[in-house]
Amino acid sequence: MRRRMINSLLGVVLVMVVVFCVPLALFEKRTIESAAQDRAGAEAVRLLGIVENRIAAGEPVGVGDLKGQVTDGSFAEVRIPGHGPIRIGSRPAGGDPVRAAQSGGRGESVVVEHSRQDVQREIGNMLLMLGVVALLAVQTAVALAVWQANRLTRPLKDLAETAERLGSGDPRPRDRRYGAPELDRVAEVLDSSAERIARMLTAERRLAADASHQLRTPLTALSMRLEEIIATEDPATVKEEAAIALGQVERLTDVVQRLLTNQRDPRSASAVTFDLDEVVKQQAEEWRPTLRGAGRHLEIEGLHGLEAVGTPGAVAQVLATLIENSLMHGDGTVVVSTRITGTSVVVEVEDGGQGVPPALGARVFERTVSGRNSTGIGLAVARDLAEADGGRLELLSLRPPVFALFLGRPVKER
Structure with missing residues (x-):
């Protein structure tokens, strides 16, 4: 050219x-x-x-x-x-x-x-x-032609390099303009495409990280149930374990659907009124064998018969994350308690460990922030799930560590 x-x-x-x-x-x-x-x-x-x-x-x-x-x-x-x-x-x-x-x-x-x-x-x-x-005149024309050609081809080469970087997976916008309206328009389109590709790549990576983290616990629990079925010859036990495994598969499906839904629209949750006791008991039953294997216990305290507004599957995932966090980073007995404060139903998870370091207290819900060699994703995903249902997840106490899930209370008709 x-x-x-x-x-x-x-x-x-x-x-x-x-x-x-x-x-x-x-x-x-x-x-x-x-x-x-x-x-x-x-x-x-x-x-x-x-x-x-x-x-x-x-x-x-x-x-x-x-x-x-x-x-x-x-x-x-x-x-x-x-x-x-x-x-x-x-x-x-x-x-x-x-x-x-x-x-x-x-x-x-x-x-x-x-x-x-x-x-x-x-x-x-x-x-x-x-x-x-x-x-x-000819020499001047040649000099002007070379100058003009360089002036026009240099931005085109730069734009070609930008497009090549986008194709190779480097979606950083360059924000360069060249003083020519047509070339500047192409540069703006490439920068906009780079920003969209960057958001898409970030979303895909986030989805992959969230999925690997959130599916790990249900798959582990499901594998434990299948091992129980293989190890026993009692038909009644097989039937009971199979029923539990089927329920875990349904929850696993719900987790996948939830992740995909949040990926498309974090505010697309469909909150309903549900029995909070069922979710708490179900999580307690799933985690007690794992805690016993680590020489620890899980207890349920507080009010019973409470109803909350939210998505049962999402609330179960939040509680599973908090209990798993206590198992990995805490010590002693894990206590799950329920109470009412104002217009909210609160589920607290506490353990007897050393708690959260003060340096991490304000950042514990940020992604990739962890007190140990963990991914630092679980609490961030749990907070997103809670906020998608209109609730919130907070750290009430650093030592002993107390995490609280606030959910809305159903409005009673008079």
Whole structure:
């Protein structure tokens, strides 16, 4: 493209030079020839006038009287009836001189000749000057063409590099503008595309991280139930464990659906009124075997028979995250308690561990923030799930660690 632009602009300049210089050269050539002819004619008229004046005065006409009236390098011949020709100067070398002749009323005549070589030399100088001007014009055009081509191709190369970076997975916008409206528009579109791709990649990575974290616990519980089924030969136990496993599969499906729904629209939760005791008991039953395996216990305290507004699957995931957090980072007995405060139903999860370090207290719900070598995703996802249902998740106490899930209370009709 760069070469095409240079060739195009150079071709236009060459055409303009030819169109301008050729007629100008022809015009100047004719002007120079006409000027030489006019000079010869003027000398002939001047000589003839001197000759006529001297004849009219009865004075003789000699070479000395006329020599000063002829320019150097010119030749003049004066003929007077009854006298021999008077020649001034030498004839121009070469053929076809510039010739002018004048005749008087008494038969006298004057012929002036100028050298054609002088005219040709002047024409040559004129053509040389035009050639220099044309060459300078072409050189200037080449320089301008190269500058303009670089000015236009450099942004295009930059935009191509930006598009290549987008294709290779580097969606950072460059925010570069080039002073050309068309190129700036392309740059704006690429930057907007880069921002959209960055948001999409961030969302996809977040979904993958959330899914791997949130599905780990249900899959572990499901595998434990399947192991119980394999290990027992009692049909009643198999049936009971299979029923529990089926319920866990349903909750697992709910977790997947919940993750996908939150990925598309974090505010798309469909909160309903549900029995909070069922969710708490279900989580307690799932986590007690794991806690017993670690030499710990889980207890349920507080009010019973409470109803809350939210999504049971989301609330179960939040409680599972809090209990798992206590299992991994806490110590002692895990206590799940329920209470009412104002217009909210509160579920608190507490353990006897060392608690949350003060440096992490304000950032414990941020992604990738963790007190140990964990992902730091669980509490962030739990807070998102709680807020999607119109609730909130808070850290009430650093030591002992107390996490509280606030849910809305159903409005009772009177």
